[in-house]
Amino acid sequence: MDKIRNFSIIAHIDHGKSTLADRFLERGGLVVKGEQILDSMELERDRGITIRAHPVSLDIEVDGVKYLFNLIDTPGHVDFSYEVSRSLKACEGAILLVDATQGVEAQTIANTYLALENDLVIIPVINKIDVKDADIEGTSKEIVDILGFKEDEILKISAKTGEGVDNLIKAILERIPAPHGDPNAPLKALVFDSHFDTYKGVVVYVRIKDGTIKKGDKIKFMSNGKEFEVEEVGIFRLKMEPEDVLSAGSVGYFTALIRDPLDVQIGDTVTHANNPTKEPIPGFRKNVPMVFAGIFPLNTNEFEELKKSLEKLHLNDPAFTFEPESSEALGFGFRCGFSGLLHMEITIERLRIEFGQDIIATVPNVEYEIVLRDGRTITIDNPAKFPDPSNILEIREPIVDASIMIPPDYIGNVMELITSRRAVYKEMLYPEEKRVIIRFEVPLQEIITDFFDTLKSVTRGYGTLDYEFIGFKKADIVKVDILINKKPIDALSFMAHEEKAYYVARSMLEKMRKVIPRQMFEISLQAAIGSKIIAKERIVPYRKDVLAKCYGGDVTRKRKLLEKQKEGKKKMKMVGNVEIPQEAFFSILSVK
Ligand code: GDP
Ligand code: MG
Numbered sequence: 001m002d003k004i005r006n007f008s009i010i011a012h013i014d015h016g017k018s019t020l021a022d023r024f025l026e027r028g029g030l031v032v033k034g035e036q037i038l039d040s041m042e043l044e045r046d047r048g049i050t051i052r053a054h055p056v057s058l059d060i061e062v063d064g065v066k067y068l069f070n071l072i073d074t075p076g077h078v079d080f081s082y083e084v085s086r087s088l089k090a091c092e093g094a095i096l097l098v099d100a101t102q103g104v105e106a107q108t109i110a111n112t113y114l115a116l117e118n119d120l121v122i123i124p125v126i127n128k129i130d131v132k133d134a135d136i137e138g139t140s141k142e143i144v145d146i147l148g149f150k151e152d153e154i155l156k157i158s159a160k161t162g163e164g165v166d167n168l169i170k171a172i173l174e175r176i177p178a179p180h181g182d183p184n185a186p187l188k189a190l191v192f193d194s195h196f197d198t199y200k201g202v203v204v205y206v207r208i209k210d211g212t213i214k215k216g217d218k219i220k221f222m223s224n225g226k227e228f229e230v231e232e233v234g235i236f237r238l239k240m241e242p243e244d245v246l247s248a249g250s251v252g253y254f255t256a257l258i259r260d261p262l263d264v265q266i267g268d269t270v271t272h273a274n275n276p277t278k279e280p281i282p283g284f285r286k287n288v289p290m291v292f293a294g295i296f297p298l299n300t301n302e303f304e305e306l307k308k309s310l311e312k313l314h315l316n317d318p319a320f321t322f323e324p325e326s327s328e329a330l331g332f333g334f335r336c337g338f339s340g341l342l343h344m345e346i347t348i349e350r351l352r353i354e355f356g357q358d359i360i361a362t363v364p365n366v367e368y369e370i371v372l373r374d375g376r377t378i379t380i381d382n383p384a385k386f387p388d389p390s391n392i393l394e395i396r397e398p399i400v401d402a403s404i405m406i407p408p409d410y411i412g413n414v415m416e417l418i419t420s421r422r423a424v425y426k427e428m429l430y431p432e433e434k435r436v437i438i439r440f441e442v443p444l445q446e447i448i449t450d451f452f453d454t455l456k457s458v459t460r461g462y463g464t465l466d467y468e469f470i471g472f473k474k475a476d477i478v479k480v481d482i483l484i485n486k487k488p489i490d491a492l493s494f495m496a497h498e499e500k501a502y503y504v505a506r507s508m509l510e511k512m513r514k515v516i517p518r519q520m521f522e523i524s525l526q527a528a529i530g531s532k533i534i535a536k537e538r539i540v541p542y543r544k545d546v547l548a549k550c551y552g553g554d555v556t557r558k559r560k561l562l563e564k565q566k567e568g569k570k571k572m573k574m575v576g577n578v579e580i581p582q583e584a585f586f587s588i589l590s591v592k
Contacts, residue, residue, distance in 0.1 A: 001249040002178045003065070006207065008072045008087060010111035011097035016127040017073075020097060020159035021056075024071055027169065028058025030238050055090075055193075055205060055251050057235040062173060069172070070251035072192070082285060082466075083193075085114050086267045089283070090192045090207035090251060093121040093176030095168070096147075097159075100126050100134035104142040106461030112147050113405050113435065113464060121176050124149045125168060130158040146407070148434055181248030187211030187219070188277040189270040194261070196315035200232065202258040203240065205251075206270060209281065212247040213254055218273040222280040226263045227273045228256035261318035287319045289337025290398065290469060291344055291364050291448050292381040294325060294491065295351070296333030298358035303332045309355040310334060313347065320347050325382065329491040329575060330360060330585070335382055338364075341448045362589055363494050366444045369396040369472045383493040386479040389530055396472035397497075398444040401426075404455065406463045408436050413458040421446035422497065442467075443475065445497065480505050480534070482512075483526040487576040492588065502534050508588065509537040515584040518542030523578055 011017040058069040074087040088094065094115045098108055115122050124143050128134055136156060143149050155171055157164030181188075193205040206213075213219065217230040234242040235252040246252045258264060265287050269280035297306045310322045321337035338344040344364060351357045367381040371394040380386060402423075404414055411428075415438070418425065423442035430436055447467065455463045480501050482492035496504050505527030512525050516539055523539040574580075 001180070001183075003067045004070065004179055004249045005067060005093070005172055005176050006070045006072065006091045006179055006249075006251055007093040007095060007172060007176055008074045008091050009095045009097055010074060010115060011127075012099070012102070012105040012107040012111075015097050015099040015102065015105075015108070016159040017097055020095070020127065020157075020165075021071060021073065023159055023162055023165050024058055024060075024069065025056065027060055027165070028056075028069065030056070030058065055236050057237060057251065060169060062169060067173065072251060083266055084111075085118055085283075086190070086192045088115055088118040088120060089281070090190055091118075091120060092179055093123065093172070095172070096122050096124045097127050098124065098139055098143060100128045100136050100139045100156075101131050103135065103139045104146050106456070109146065109407070109462055110405070110464040116431070122149075123155065123168070123171050123175055124153055125155045125157055127157055127159050129156045130161050130163065146434060148432055179249035181208070181210045183210070183212055183248040185210040185248075186275045186277040187213055187217075187270065187272045188281065189213060190281050191221075191264060191266060191268045191270060193266060194264045196261055197255070200255040200257070202261050202264045203253050203255050204258070204264055204270070205253050206246070208246050208248050208250045208252075210248050210277065211272070212245050213270070214245040219254075219256065219270050220273040220276060221263060221265070222269040222271060222276070223265055223284055223286065224263065224268075228258055231255045231257055261315050264318070285468065287339060288469070289319070289321050289339060290366060290444060291338045291341055292367060293336060293338075293344060293364040294327065294330070294333055294362040294382070295322070295336050295348070296327065296330040296360050296362075296491075298360055300331040302358070306334070306351075306357055306359065309351055309357055310336075313350060313355070317347070319343065325384070327384075327491045329489050330362075337381065341452065360585055360589065362491055364448055365495050366398050366448065368398075368477055368495065370394070371396075383479050383495050384490055386493075386495060389478075394474055395477040397475040397477055399441055399470055399473045400444050400447070400467040401439070401470045402442050402447065402465060402467040403437050403439045404463050404465050405435060405437050406459050407434055410459040410463065411436060411438070414438055414455070414463065417451075417454060417458055418442065421451065422499075441470070443473075443497070444469070478529045481528045482508060483524075483528060484512075484516075484575050484578050484580075485524055486526070488528075489575055491585070501529060505535045509535050512584070512588050513537045513539055515587045516578070516580055517584075519578060521577075 009017045009020055055070060055072045058071060060067050060069050072087055072090050074084045096112055098104055126136055126139050129136055140151060140154055143154055144151050155164060155168055157168055188210040189206040189208045191204055191206055194202050197203050213230060213233055215230055215232060218227060219230055220227045232242050233246050233252060233254045234240050240253060267284040271277045297303055314320060319339045322334040325335040326332045338347060348361055351359055367379055369377060369379050370387060370392055371377050372387060373391050373393050406414055418440050421442055423440045426439040428436060428438050452465060455465055476498040477495055478498050478501050479493060479495050481488040509525045509527055518539055518541060520541055522541050525537040526533050527535040
């Protein structure tokens with residue numbers, strides 16, 4: 001075990017994490033040409049973020065001694081802070097990479113905070129020293145001033161040329177402790193990721209804290225008590241490589257013919273069914289969907305295809321749920337659940353990019369608990385299922401315990417932001433001089449739309465948000481209907497706190513007025529709570545005579561225009577007697 005080092009590389013986007021990982025792979029004899037294999041998902045390259053963790057075990061020789069380096073790639077987007085922190089929990093240390101041409105940036109700070117929270121040894125490293133206009137001194141000063149490291153701790157490298165990488169490897173050996181744990185104790189393994197394999201079922205990525213795991217073992221997931229027999233254990237090289245046994249300190253995987261991806265949850269503890277460990281690894285959070293939205297295919301005939309894509313996606317991302325729903329305005333689609341707003345955005349983007357699906361998503365909402373007059377309590381995640389208000393006794397909304405980490409300069413801005421969101425301030429903590437944590441309780445609904453963007457803008461990108469569900473609390477929630485020429489459009493209905501309903505409705509109607517083209521008759525737009533109209537807009541009629549623009553001259557131009565109109569028609573949705581272009585739905589639904 002003293003020859004093992006478990007670590008990850010953390011960095012702001014583009015600071016060189018993948019490039020440095022390639023250098024490590026080379027040193028470990030896993031040469032990769034061209035492709036940066038640690039980010040294998042197409043989407044990651046597109047967004048420049050790493051979504052899933054891909055660990056890799058490397059044999060690295062230093063002064064004639066062989067070491068095993070387990071490099072664990074954390075999800076690059078620190079907004080998935082729970083997943084990042086689970087990956088970090090599989091490590092003893094982290095390399096903090098800072099680009100010498102950019103200096104310390106928002107995600108540098110956020111990642112450092114997370115690594116500190118997980119008690120990791122951090123090695124600060126300045127990268128890209130080969131670049132002509134690299135400001136090594138300035139970057140070094142920032143690392144000292146903003147992050148609180150000492151100057152002589154900082155290493156300087158070029159991940160591109162490999163300069164300084166040998167020193168970094170030495171520093172990893174010296175500064176990052178070897179894992180400790182008891183191979184003879186009952187099995188205790190942390191699940192930090194998984195993927196689905198058609199033949200093997202769920203491949204569970206684990207860091208063994210205590211004990212050993214091998215083929216034939218009866219294991220149990222501690223969060224749900226599900227038991228399985230281990231089929232294969234192994235470590236990650238370029239591919240998965242089977243081993244006889246994994247023991248305390250190791251990072252690897254096991255398979256156990258687990259067919260339902262929902263049985264495996266990130267952060268869970270695996271132990272032996274017959275000789276379980278006493279306590280699970282602390283900090284586990286059950287993966288429950290908290291944010292819901294409808295997803296519909298743009299073309300109704302692509303429903304089956306969308307369904308197949310969702311099923312595939314679900315296998316590798318069990319945190320996301322879906323069930324069929326239908327909408328008068330948007331046709332057949334799915335009601336989907338996500339762990340948070342970012343999870344929703346990423347999933348939608350994956351559907352678009354990886355699966356090539358043309359989709360439209362409705363405004364996201366949380367789940368509400370509703371106590372009815374007949375004594376029943378129901379939960380609803382869809383405004384379409386909102387009961388008649390006269391049957392409602394009480395509505396409860398989900399509340400989260402949230403914390404925002406920021407440099408002290410931004411306390412005022414953040415306090416202002418949270419008070420505008422119905423939050424209850426709890427406390428302010430100063431774990432270090434340069435870092436403040438503001439804790440508060442806030443309705444989840446208030447932070448699932450534009451909260452994160454606003455936080456980033458009022459803290460110049462430095463603020464990070466973490467939250468955890470704590471329970472439901474009574475609230476004045478109403479359902480708002482949006483009507484076009486008196487006809488309610490189901491896909492546009494939303495649920496909101498009474499105080500906010502008017503504001504959201506107003507901005508929605510304004511947006512609609514701008515994007516719905518004028519027609520031959522006047523269109524009225526209304527927002528209503530039950531039969532009470534709370535906001536109104538109108539679109540004045542317009543005599544559509546596009547051909548007149550062609551001055552009668554050019555015949556081909558005229559024909560082209562007619563064809564274009566025809567094509568445009570296909571993408572129209574008829575709502576009552578009003579034609580709404582698909583595009584308009586897009587922009588209306590992107591109202592924040
Ligand atoms: P990541 O987003 O942190 O994974 O960053 P990448 O490893 O993808 O690097 C971002 C860009 O910086 C790429 O174009 C790299 O080739 C470049 N890069 C990374 N490290 C160095 C370096 O040490 N020197 C130079 N000149 N470029 C580098
Ligand atoms: Mg990368």
